[in-house]
Amino acid sequence: MASLPSVAVNGNLQLDQEFRKHPTSFLPSERSTNVSYQKSHTVINLNGSSEPKSLDFREALSMIREGENVESTYYAPVLQECIDKNSASEAKIVHAHIIKTGTHQDLFVSTFLVNVYAKCGNMEIARKVFDNLPKRNVISWTSLMTGYVHSSQPEVAIHVFQEMLEAGAYPTNYTLGIVLNACSSLQSVNLGKQLHAYSIKYQIDFDTSIGNSLCSLYSKCGSLESAVKAFKKIEEKNVISWTATITACGDNGEAVRGLKFFTEMLSEGIEPNEYTLTSVLSLCCLMLSLDVGTQVHSLSIKLGYELNLPIRNSIMYLYLKCGLINEARELFNGMGAISLVTWNAMIAGHAQIMDLAEDDLSAYQSGTEALNIFLKLNRSGLKPDLFTFSSILTICSGLVALHQGEQIHAQTIKSGFLSDRVVGTALVNMYNKCGSIEKASKAFVEMSTRTLISWTTMIAGFAQHGKTQQALQLFEDMRIAGVRPNQITFVSVLSACSQAGMVNEALGFFEMMKKDYRIKPVLDHFACLIDMYVRLGRLEEAFALVKKMDPAPNEFIWSILVAGCRSHGNLELGFYAAEKLLELKPKDTETYVFLLNMYLSAGRWKDVSKVRKIMKEEKLGKLRDWSWISIKDKVFSFKPNDKSHPYSADTHKFVESLIDQVKSLGYESLESLEVTDEDEEQTLSYTAYHSERLAIAFGLLNTPNAAPIRVVKSLIMCRDCHNFVKFLSTLTGREIVIRDSKRLHKFVNGTCSCGDFGGRL
């Protein structure tokens, strides 16, 4: 790629001097003369009924193929066809003929050729043809720029714009629109604003194509208000203007507002096109509104877009997001032609389902299904792209499927997509979630550029692995690198401090967040601080903070207190917190089980039945204790006391012998009453066969001696199992990683990365 003067990207083009040479070109009176090349050509050659010899494309192509001499105007429909078919190879045949007949000296034809190659995405040839043009005009310059913008080389487009100004050509409104689009891709507000200023100065900011481009520029730079302003300024709003505005709302998370624009558009009598409809459907995805989505779907059928692929993709994705897996699959299977986007939507949709899944069984099923889809995609002949890789790596994170994740890592290297920052971040996250902090940080260091999310992901990774110092050091590095932390970054930083019991540091960061970065604390920040006090047994301070916090505590905050009070034996405060928890009537089954266990250990049977009653009334789902381990390409799952498993007998025996062995190291099994499933009222289950023990035992039996063990568990680990695994890691010398429903535990040599969470177990 051509190297650019940095001034261009920084938005320091000397526009004023250049434009002053041709000030009148922007006067409104001249607007009507800015007819684009496309249009004038179309009028003459394609739709031109005035043209007696309206040429049939086939006829012209066969003449050209046979090497007959044709008039220069004969080329236009053929070249147009190449654009429509997006076929650079066909264009090359025509191009050869043009050269042979010497028609390349014809300005009209050769300029058209630039346009054809640019539209077909072959920028190397487009540039060569452009360089050999007998004469350059604003049309050829603009065609070239359009090509660069479309082939993801916005910097080059701006560079060409600069060349054009230097050459003394002056831009039309259409040219400015293209440059503005290049600014959008680069997120270069500065240059965009300069162009905006000039369009105001020359009073063409109400031009439709400039307004449309301004609208999407401001939207992509995160300023929805400016985008809407630009839209409102447009004198003659067309479908594109409306669509750009609706998209802007969606991109900035304001789905409802986008829908309002859509209804307004309809009431103005403007008919949406396929672009509008897909954009509205993505609003529905944001709102998870199947209702509106279905209506838009019928509208699109009514308007004749039933078979439109983007629309079908959007609807399929909407189904997945709303959890209608079967409907989505039906649509997927019934689609004749599908694109990579279809595959990607399918995989990304499963990642969503995994994320939102109520129970881990369905999460796990979506995950494995997504892996299958990915395999099918690889066999289909299509090549996965950066979207595919980011989604599938996220799937691996959720499944703790390190083996698959590593294979995909290799694939991202081979295909070159690892250089994408989102893919790189997803990879770091995958290694984090699989418990391999070393590989995560290696992947992070190897990234050539990082986003805010990359930094945050890595900080969170260190925090989850109990590497507080590294987390805080990285936070410093991030600030030194000039990256501004966000709300989530601070959640990770605070949780790192909380784990290490670093009260002063945590409070310092909390102040820094509010004062230096003007980030309003949210519940998660308070949760970290309260968790910290609870770990240290400083329950009074935890309660004091809960009382004065803003926003007011939710059930999650109270559940931290309940758990803390229970393990620190402060039942008085515990019951107070429990009552608050009950008042809020959370639907979270796990929270209730916590509560249940607290009453159980206090022997307060009346309260036990009270809680059980509420659980029934609230129709809370039962908790399934369930673990899985993935060994090579296979996944093995275990239920507690699971006897159904083919290897069950061996595994159970092995668990028994492991318990005996760790007893000699000092392990004492807690005879506590740990309820995991409200249905099994009388069987206060014996912890010996909690699912993770079976999964670990199975892993120990079926992997090489020193190999790490990685297990996923659907519930929070109980205290006894946590203690047991600590001893087990010493006994076996293995690294044991368990991801439970709340956090990551990495057991090495008798200690756990979660720091035992100071009593929250």
Next chain:
DNA sequence: CTAGGGTTAG
């Protein structure tokens, strides 16, 4: 010129 698919915490 406008559309569909991606990454972070608790």
